[in-house]
Structure formats: structure tokens, C-alpha cells
Amino acid sequence: MTSKKFSIVIAGGGSTFTPGIVMMLLEEAERFPLRKLILYDNDEKRQDILGEALKILLKERAPELEFIFTTDPKVAFTDVDFVFAHIRVGKYAMREQDEKIPLKYGVVGQETCGPGGIAYGMRSIKDMLELVDYMEEYSPEAWMLNYSNPAAIVAEATRVLRPDSKILNICDMPVGTLRRMSQIVNTTPDQLEVSYFGLNHFGWWTSVKDKNTGYEYLDDIKEYVAEHGYLTQVEVDTQHMDESWQETHKKAKDLLAIEPRFLPNTYLKYYFYPQDEVEHANPAYTRANEVMDGREKNVFSAAQKIIDSGTAKENSFEIDSHASFIVDLARAIAFNTGERMLLIVENNGAIANFDDDAMVEVPCIVGSDGPEPLAQGKIPQFERALMLQQVTVEKMVVEAYIEKSYQKMWQALTLSKIVPNARVAKELLDDLIEANKEFWPDLK
Numbered sequence: 001m002t003s004k005k006f007s008i009v010i011a012g013g014g015s016t017f018t019p020g021i022v023m024m025l026l027e028e029a030e031r032f033p034l035r036k037l038i039l040y041d042n043d044e045k046r047q048d049i050l051g052e053a054l055k056i057l058l059k060e061r062a063p064e065l066e067f068i069f070t071t072d073p074k075v076a077f078t079d080v081d082f083v084f085a086h087i088r089v090g091k092y093a094m095r096e097q098d099e100k101i102p103l104k105y106g107v108v109g110q111e112t113c114g115p116g117g118i119a120y121g122m123r124s125i126k127d128m129l130e131l132v133d134y135m136e137e138y139s140p141e142a143w144m145l146n147y148s149n150p151a152a153i154v155a156e157a158t159r160v161l162r163p164d165s166k167i168l169n170i171c172d173m174p175v176g177t178l179r180r181m182s183q184i185v186n187t188t189p190d191q192l193e194v195s196y197f198g199l200n201h202f203g204w205w206t207s208v209k210d211k212n213t214g215y216e217y218l219d220d221i222k223e224y225v226a227e228h229g230y231l232t233q234v235e236v237d238t239q240h241m242d243e244s245w246q247e248t249h250k251k252a253k254d255l256l257a258i259e260p261r262f263l264p265n266t267y268l269k270y271y272f273y274p275q276d277e278v279e280h281a282n283p284a285y286t287r288a289n290e291v292m293d294g295r296e297k298n299v300f301s302a303a304q305k306i307i308d309s310g311t312a313k314e315n316s317f318e319i320d321s322h323a324s325f326i327v328d329l330a331r332a333i334a335f336n337t338g339e340r341m342l343l344i345v346e347n348n349g350a351i352a353n354f355d356d357d358a359m360v361e362v363p364c365i366v367g368s369d370g371p372e373p374l375a376q377g378k379i380p381q382f383e384r385a386l387m388l389q390q391v392t393v394e395k396m397v398v399e400a401y402i403e404k405s406y407q408k409m410w411q412a413l414t415l416s417k418i419v420p421n422a423r424v425a426k427e428l429l430d431d432l433i434e435a436n437k438e439f440w441p442d443l444k
């Protein structure tokens, strides 16, 4: 048990994931003791519901923990060791637009991929920079562990616009898939050591080894995935019980078919089989609606029950697998543990034949000075060409933000593997500009 106790602000305190993360922090109190926990959000009404419920729960389970929830950045970011950032600019109402507008043009509508991700990225940059600036103004020694999506564009924007900031960009898709892989080979995720390369939501596993014996499980897992995808006997993700996510895990088999050398990140399905996504999509009811009717409703009604009953003894929130590794990451920084984790970092040669200034997702050794990427060698031309196209889209969105450039945003949409041609890209862009006029810079 360490003596040091930490102070964390969760930026995006009204997030549907906040209660699960708080429950996980309570669970991990031995390994990562807290002295202060702050929720910060720019939507007071939304955050207050979770804040009031968590105040009751924490009084009962961690009375010694200082807990506040606020919309005042100075209060939120002062005297903190870590900023856990998971904001969703525009909330689910805008995710719904990101997913539905492209479908009007027969194009995949998705939270972080294609036109939906591009729109979400353009919406997120200003708010993310604001969080970084608050952190550096009020707690200059703090680290930001950023979950906020679209992680690829957010990571690129902070690389360009806040190059010296202490930000770790993370994604739990590979963490969730590793849980599935560990089940497939009848071990536990902590026993597996991976090699992986790609961009966020756009990558491949090249090795999945047993940490102790060095046994390479890649072929064993591929044999299973070729038949079942990543669908496992026991569901490992409370978040992914919905049919749409089950379909996604099953689709991994078709992704393996196009690239049999490596194991795929499930997000590749939007780039390789967009027609299947559009065919099966319901333009009137997308993933955003599922979450609004599911997770969002469940989390806020659980909170209301706690408030109404005045106790969390009967009702409570569920611990969320969603952010279990966020503590490992914070501990790696705090205690220089040298944890090996996938992070989204500047390439700088980790992928030998890819741009140094690309934000890539690779295994890193994490210590007090941050991540050290592990060399993944040269990648094949097939993946290299796909990644260059996608990373250029991500870079052009950030350039379009900086230059307020309509032309660059049109080019970014046109370049996306998911958008069929420049005419659809322009129609999409004009529609997205209208839907995002409250959030995007005025593009000229």
C-alpha cells in the first residue's frame, strides 16, 4: 500500500462512464489511493444528477475521500495529479447527427469513423484544448489521461497545437478485444503480451504471446476468429450486449479474411465493408439511440434512485470494465511501473516505414516520464497505404480546424475510404456544417 494519495478530476463528469470509473477507483483504492475526486462538466444539470448520487455513495463507502462536483474550471483543475478526460462535445444528440446524416447519402454513419468521426473531431478540438489549458494553468504538474473521442483526431490536434503537454491518449477497444482473445485461449488478459500497429480504431495485432512461456497464440486465435469472429462463449463486455456490438465482434472473421496475417481491430469493418454497414443500418435508429435508450437511461435512472432513496446501499452503479486499465496507466505514471500498454503516440520510428509525425497506436512502456513506444518494425504495403490515407484524413481535419478551411474539410471527407466521391463529400459537408454550426469554426 503506497502512502501517497492522489487527486483526480474527471472532465466530463456527466459522462455515462463516470459512475463506472468511480466504482472502479473505489475497487482499486489499495493500488491507487485517492485523497480528492472532482467531477467537472460544462453541463451543470447533467452532472449534478451523477454528482449528487455519487456524493451519497462515497459518503457511505469512502467517507474520508474529498469529493466535489463543479462547473468552475479553477475549482476543478486546481491541486490535481491527474485529469481523466472523457468529454463528448455535443453529447448524444450530436452523436445521433454524426451517425444519421451520412446515412442520408448512403454512407456509413459511425461515432468515430468516416464522416461521423470527422464531424465529431472538428467539434472536439476547441474543447479539448480548453481542458489542456485549464490543466496547465491550475495544475502544471498534472497528466491528462484522455479517453475523449475521436481519439485519433484529438490526439493529432493536441500533437500539433499542444506538443509539449502531458497527455496520454487511450482507447479501450484493444483492451476489450484482448479480454476476448484471452477467453479464446483460456487464459487471462494479464498473461498476454501483444505486438500491435495502426492508428486509433484502425489497427492489427501481429503477435499475442503468453508472458511466461513465450508461446505465440496468434494462429490459435486466428483459427477461432475465422469461424466465430471475436464472439466468445461468455460475454466480456457489459457495454457490448446490444446486437449491433455482437454483430461487430462477429464481423472480425470477414476482416481476417482480407488480411489473414494479423488479427484485426473491429473498427476496420467500417472501412472494408461499408456497404454491409449501410445495408443493415436503420437510418431512424442508430447506435446513439441504442445508448440513449440503454446506458444513458440506465446510468441516470440508477443515479436518481440513489438520490430518491438517500442511500446507495440497495441501488448502486456497476463497476465498468470500460476503464479498468486507466488505473494501471495512472499508476505507471505515478510509480514509474514500466507497464506495457497500447497508447496513441507520435510514431517517431516505432513503425519504421511510416511517417514520424503520425499519431499511431502501438505498445508502449509507460513510466513517470510518459510512454516509450516499442519498435514494431516495418509494416506491409497494404496496411501502410490504408493507414497513410486514414492518417492524412485525420491530419487534414486538424488543418481545416486551424485554417478554418472549407476546402481542406472537403478534401478530408473526399479522402476518407468510407466516402464514395467528391460530390457526396461536398453534400455531406454542407449538411454537417448546418448541423454543427454551434460547434465548428466558420469554414471559409
Ligand SMILES: NC(=O)c1ccc[n+]([C@@H]2O[C@H](COP(=O)([O-])OP(=O)(O)OC[C@H]3O[C@@H](n4cnc5c(N)ncnc54)[C@H](O)[C@@H]3O)[C@@H](O)[C@H]2O)c1
Residues within 6 Å of the ligand: 011, 012, 013, 014, 015, 016, 017, 018, 040, 041, 042, 043, 046, 047, 086, 087, 088, 089, 090, 091, 092, 127, 128, 146, 147, 148, 149, 150, 151, 170, 171, 172, 173, 322
Ligand atoms: N477512448 C475510448 O476507447 C473510449 C471508450 C468509451 C468512451 N469514450 C469517449 O468518452 C467520452 C464520454 O462518453 P459518454 O458516452 O459517457 O458521453 P456522455 O455524453 O454521456 O458524457 C460526456 C460528458 O462530457 C460533457 N462535456 C462536453 N463538452 C465538455 C466540455 N467542453 N467540458 C466539460 N464537459 C464537457 C457533457 O456535458 C457530458 O456530460 C466520449 O468522447 C466517448 O466517445 C472513449
Ligand SMILES: O=P(O)(O)OC[C@H]1O[C@H](O[C@H]2[C@H](O)[C@@H](O)[C@@H](O)O[C@@H]2CO)[C@H](O)[C@@H](O)[C@@H]1O
Residues within 6 Å of the ligand: 111, 112, 149, 171, 172, 173, 174, 175, 176, 177, 237, 239, 240, 287, 291, 321, 322, 323
Ligand atoms: O457504442 P458505445 O458508446 O457503447 O461504445 C463506443 C465505444 O466503444 C469502444 O469502447 C468500448 C470498449 O471497446 C469495450 O471493451 C468496453 O470497455 O466499453 C467501451 C465503451 O463502450 C471504443 O474503444 C470507444 O472509442 C467507443 O467510444
Ligand SMILES: [Mn+2]
Residues within 6 Å of the ligand: 151, 170, 171, 172, 173, 201
Ligand atoms: Mn476507442
